Amino acid sequence: MTNPTKKEVTHQRILETAARIIRRDGFDALGVADVMKQAGLTHGGFYAHFPNRDALLVEALDYAKRTSANTIAVAVMQQLEQGVKPLAAYIDAYLSEAHLKACAEGEGCPVAALGSEFSRQQDGIKQEAGNAIQVFADKLMALSNQTLNRADALFLVSALTGAVQLARNLEDPQEVTACLSSTKQHLLSIVNRD
């Protein structure tokens, strides 16, 4: 792990900016000039970092996948200290208002933020999306101490992402809470059956 060059630092900053934009505004909303401007650069330099816009999208999704875990990890840690089981803690954190807010700001789970857009993107994005889902399912299985099988893990992924997405589309705050807590309750009761 040698010191990163100036260019590598800039590259990371562009990625970080792009990862936020695609999660907050969607793939189509990302403009080359816009990303560069938000990263404090001018648009011309973009092609020294990426061959084209498509390549940035793929790298940005990968970056989002690798870093979005952090937001939730903090909340999980807090619960673990209180003796809550790891998987239950994760479910609780994923379905929290804090994660909902993070999503709106482009810092939440990319599967929830972009779930319905993956299938319309270039192959590279579809592959990254597939990988993100695998990683997500693997993490849930690991948190369950391997008591969860793959099919059930996929169910959990779909229920978690579906709930966050639906909650974001409800205007009434009471219904948002109802959707989140109802999902939390059902998933925990399934998970606690060991």
Place this chain on the structure above:
Amino acid sequence: MTNPTKKEVTHQRILETAARIIRRDGFDALGVADVMKQAGLTHGGFYAHFPNRDALLVEALDYAKRTSANTIAVAVMQQLEQGVKPLAAYIDAYLSEAHLKACAEGEGCPVAALGSEFSRQQDGIKQEAGNAIQVFADKLMALSNQTLNRADALFLVSALTGAVQLARNLEDPQEVTACLSSTKQHLLSIVNRD
């Protein structure tokens, strides 16, 4: 119900085309010239039917909401004749490979097809989306003979749409089946607890 004018017939055809495009390719992918061409017209005439592109998107989503039920209704009917309970039949049809295919062709449930895009669109779309979710939840409650409360109906909506979305993002056919059948199993067991 008087005879529709020629213009009204054309208007419907544009809507039908647009409803398919937005569900198959997303809101951003809909181009005015493209819709008109697919509807057998030239782009110039568009503005005699809609004030602008945004207005078409809203009307098209409304149209999608009103008509997407048909695809599933057929499958539900078949099961009802075999004595399956209405809500169970609906869940089974919604999580079928047939519905997955319909989604890919722009004829499936708009909430599953566009779930992660609603929150980034104009207010009119957000309202239509909110309404589509309400209608969806109401339908599930009606099918359950009102044994389902609103919070649980919202959970079902999120789990159903989440599962279809996730299934569409999995490449491995075995995992697609695993995701769908695992969700089916869990939801039915929740629903059958009456």
Place this chain on the structure above:
DNA sequence: TGTACATCAGTGAACGCGCGTTCACTGATGTAC
């Protein structure tokens, strides 16, 4: 240590293209007498 030159990272003007929108026009349908 100082000078000359090469490389690096980023700038900003310019391009081509697609898309939403406008508008003058046309051919077909309907209405008045």
Place this chain on the structure above:
DNA sequence: TGTACATCAGTGAACGCGCGTTCACTGATGTAC
């Protein structure tokens, strides 16, 4: 029933604008001797 005119539904050329991409250039950093 036939003629004259108005309205309707759609056509296609043209516009302005934004966006992805290219490229000649610049100032800063590093290297050779």
